[in-house]
Amino acid sequence: MAFDSVTIRAEFPILAQEVNGRPLVYLDNAATTQKPLAVLDASRRYYEEINANIHRGTHHLARAATAAHEAARETVARHLNAADPAEVIFTAGTTDSINLVAAILALSPGDEVLISTLEHHSNIVPWQMLCERSGATLQVIPCHDDGTLDQDAFRGLLSERTKVTAFNWISNAFGTVNPVHEMTAAAKAAGSLVVIDAAQAAPHLAINVQALGADFVALSGHKVYAPTGIGVLWGKRAVLDALPPWRGGGEMIKEVTFAKTTYNDLPFKYEAGTPNIEGAIAFAAALDFVHGVGIEAISEHEKKLIKAAADGLSSLPGVKLYGPDDRAGALSFAIEGVHHYDLGTLIDQMGVAVRTGHHCCQPLMARFGITGTTRASFAAYNTAEEVEKLVEAVDKATSMLR
Template sequence: MSLDLARIRAEFPILATEVNGRPLVYLDNAATTQKPRRVLDASRGYYESLNANIHRGTHHLARAATAAHEEARVTVARHLGATSPDEVIFTAGTTDGLNLVANILPVHEGDEILISTLEHHSNIVPWQLLCERTGAVLKVIPCDDAGVLDQEAFRQLLSERTRVLAIGWVSNAFGTVHPIVEMIAAARQVGAFTVIDAAQAAPHFAIDVAALGADFLAFSGHKTYAPTGIGVLWGRREWLESLPPWRGGGEMIKEVRFEGTTYNDPPFKYEAGTPNIEGAIALAAALEWIQEIGLEALHAHEDDLIRRAATQLSAIEGIRLFGPEDRCGALSFAIHGVHHYDLGTLIDQMGVAVRTGHHCCQPLMARFGITGTTRASFAAYNTEEEVDMLAESVLKAARMLR
């Protein structure tokens, strides 16, 4: 099933933008996606007709806003295959969700936390901080020269000391897709908690948390066609009930006395303060939009684009593509003798928006002996013609910069 690209693109007003007299070619989707009218309407509609604080108000707007917010939670739970909406915690994004988990897990001195070479800083630094607080030890799964994790090394690193496996599903830098079902199962065999960074997976794959077998999974709204400042942490109900809260404040309590406080039930136990009500409602609208497009058709379309891009870019003299051939979502490359920042700046003048730098993956860049790459990343609204414009602009820029 192919996508109706003309209809899809018509839903994104920003795609009519021109850059230096050229039509915008937006290929920075791994950083953030653009928003369809349905999401924009949901955000505007909340402030125009529902704006009120939620859960404790008795007036009409408070009740209506509460109902819309909690219906959004139901939509997210359905999208993830969660057993209950109570397993869905609204956060500020993937970073917020990972920090939440890193602050509530029972980790002690001598325990080992296992991450990979390809992690985003958001799935490195919270665990480093946890190690500093507790005396736990951080272990890193290496990757090969294709940017693929060494599964034999992973199995050797697993032991009875492994307390947490925290791993991204898809690399934001190289597009590598990890075999997380198998890795989760192996980690559970040794009794480890499993935490999945799904920031780059959520825009491209159907997620069934029951089938994955993980304990926690986090993703960001702004990478799935929703606004910034909203995200989701899914957690197993048993852990959400037994583990302590992270932040204190309103909503996460049942009763507060100076002598002590009793905490609310999940998910509210982990949602202290006034939430991003509009963001949750708009996120639900974005996920419904994705479901209507169809994740299978969406993934097939993006896969065709990234293969086309890899084929065309690989023909450019001196270029190096990073990541495996079955990469997903993002394509990173470097051209010998050309700085990635200069390349990105020059092709921007041709109307092509890509990301340059280390992509919040400095340890990965160090592994490959580079300071950064140029990265093109793809979404539902991108076209084959835009891929051709990317290749043409990179070729022109490379000739000018050499």
């Protein structure tokens, strides 16, 4: 069956609205995706039918909510091909997940943490904080002019001092798809723990954590059609079992006395307090939606849209595209003589929603000598007609701004 983005769009009520008298063209999916009816219904059903705190209650609603929450964990585990659902830790999102890992690791002076130029601030700042408190050193993989990482430099930076290697799968700014399997293997061969930011990969690619070989993978629900405030840290059980807990409180304990506390087993060891129960259930509904459409079909559809957008924008005078030709999810561009903020503001008046600025990648922008870009990013519900509207709006806005 041919991919039908029009039918898919009908599942997203928010897309039916107009902005400034024009049909909404939503191309800010790398920031957050819209939510299908299946996700909205899952959230509503939870609050209407089984809302209760989980794990410790004996009454009917508590048991039902617990069952739904743990079923959601199993859904995420299947989506990631995790060996054990207990390796799936629910968090508030990718930022929360990476901070969790950075907080529980103990490094020493002389140790090194290796990240890349392409990283989002959430995969930079937590490691800087770890280095500041431990005396470890932060090393950075450089990137080429086409927005791809310098793999020779990466391998040259790896050594017995490298204790943590953290990099994204797909750049949220440039859409660069990193060779994560090869990079993971190289870092593991050097004896490093590997942390992968899969926030941008989750909506576009199949993730198989067992085949990947990393120690930790972080992702956010709201990037993949689920609500905000829910995410996952997947970690190898042996690694998580050996590390200390992060936050203290209810659920992460077995027994508490004033003399000593013993900690719970995975995954609860890292889930202190009442979790985002509704978010986890809705996250599972979002993943079921993705599986229903087919992640490979979504990926192929988005590749066609990005190529069409790249071709269309390249035909306009003064346009510079950032990132490699085989980018995924996002397309960043700049126009000579036009500020990205002005461009984004003006095309919003034409009903086209894009993101402007540094995309939480200020070091990457500094590498290219710019303050920011205009970024169009794509999802299953976007259409070829919307790409045409984007190009038309940019062309018209550029003419007005020059």
